[in-house]
Amino acid sequence: MAGDHRAEHAEGPCWDPRLQKLLWVDQYAGLVHQAIFDTDAGRLGVEHSFPVGAPVGAVVPSIGPAGGWLLAAGCGFAHLSCDGTVTWLGQPEAHADQRMRMNDGKADPRGALWAGSMAFGKQPGVGSLYRLDPDGSITVARTHTTISNGLAFSPDGDRLYFIDTPTQRVDRFHVAADGRLTGQATAVTIAPSLGHPDGMCIDAEGCLWVALWGGSAVHRYTPAGTLLAIVEVDAPQVSSCTFGGPDLDTLFITTSAEDMSGAQRARHEHSGKVFCAEVGVKGLPADAYAPTP
Template sequence: MPDLDTPAAVWVAADHELGEGPRWVDGRLVYTDILAGRLLEVPDPARPAARELLCLDVPLGAVAPVEGRPGHWIAAAGPGLALLGPDGRTEWLARPEEGGATAMRMNDGVCDPQGRFWAGSMAYDCTPGAGSLYRVDRDGSVHRVLTGLTIANGPAFSADGRVMYVADSAAGLILRCTLSGDGSLLDREEFARTGAACSPDGMTVDTEGRLWVAVWGGSAVHRYAPDGTLDATVRLPVPQPTSVCLPPSGGLLLVTTARIGLTGDAGWSGSVLAVPVDAAGTEAMAYRGA
């Protein structure tokens, strides 16, 4: 298991409490600061600096672009799934985590190659087993696909959309799920474990089918071969990397990070880091809703 001997650097200097959900959209990085409800972009990768696109009055876990509607997003936000307009107008598709005995919020989310949006949930107090994974179909209907998760993270998809990786961060577990053409879950199996001292967080699949996973508490990004073998580790100078993005042009790994829970000098935590790597990803898949 070699380390990728490439030092990280600050790409966007920031103090985000919980930076997350980095996606490459129309030639720029888009990401969130979850608990602040902020959607941010880096419009010029040659001179990286973040600017705010939207700010909601609820936590904003992750977004995906809506096909054919520039400036519109589908979002995992607050207790549910919503469509967001350029002015921040929110059209709720469903709020399945609202009103329960346990206070819940949505977490990470992404679209699959078929244009459906998937997002996970978690309890604010990390109640074991309270989280779920949801799928938003192209007709706007919302379906609970997995239950019994504690902190649902990811997911990430193979190029054909038939394999989905999803993490239960609190369990240190990454699942590999096989999907039918309509997005139904056919089976699931353990793909990898990070160990008890650290947690798999946001993830992405590169153009060679390898899974890159931010490891919260591990100061690292893990790269897994398609058979689940941990084949490389990227060491980072921050304790809480949250998610990863591989731009389509290749050669760069972008990592969001968090300052939440840290005291004293948190160093680069809260910034977006960049690491030279020999890998490439794809543009973020769009939601192809009616």
């Protein structure tokens, strides 16, 4: 365990290389947490908690003149400044037939932010994967998703790995120069008995680390789907993971207490906390949203 701070539904961890700090969200509480990491003690210390005013699924660095971070939040996207000011950008799900929210998201090496939507009621096929380009335009990259979750990009940005949780798969796509997704293929298939694939990150060797909701673990897979390693977590609902620390060799893992009964919370007392593990490989620096000047 990396800290005592407990969220209701911790998600979307991101190591900000500019600050050398970890950020993650408490999704339904609408909070973005920023913490320093004591490498000697292996402990996180929360410095700031920024209220967003809406559910928030992901946070990524923004390297534009305004700095701060880009969020997948509410029904679309927002900018969070270092002083806590929230500026709402496009809200593509604001007028959907169902009550929708944004879920997981990642920036790509080309400076765009990708994030998926889902219904609060988890109705099948009503979500979409969106791309917020550096010029501020929003494009629907994929439709008919249900619980849009983990994303990871190859270092050159040519491949996207994507999880729609109910499929029990990690899918692989080619990303064209204009951002179009082609060549869908299955990269990893996960048996339901192991848990449900949620958030995801990629390491410097090109392998995928998949958080398993209900599985009390993070699994490492090759891009061809071979299971290489298992990190056990002392909480059942493992939501996401990312590499961080000064050398990007610490795996930070978020967990959730969402929908747990009082008895379950007592039995799994660390649910909602952030864990860390030394796993013998390094990650890649977080890609940032890069708005066009």
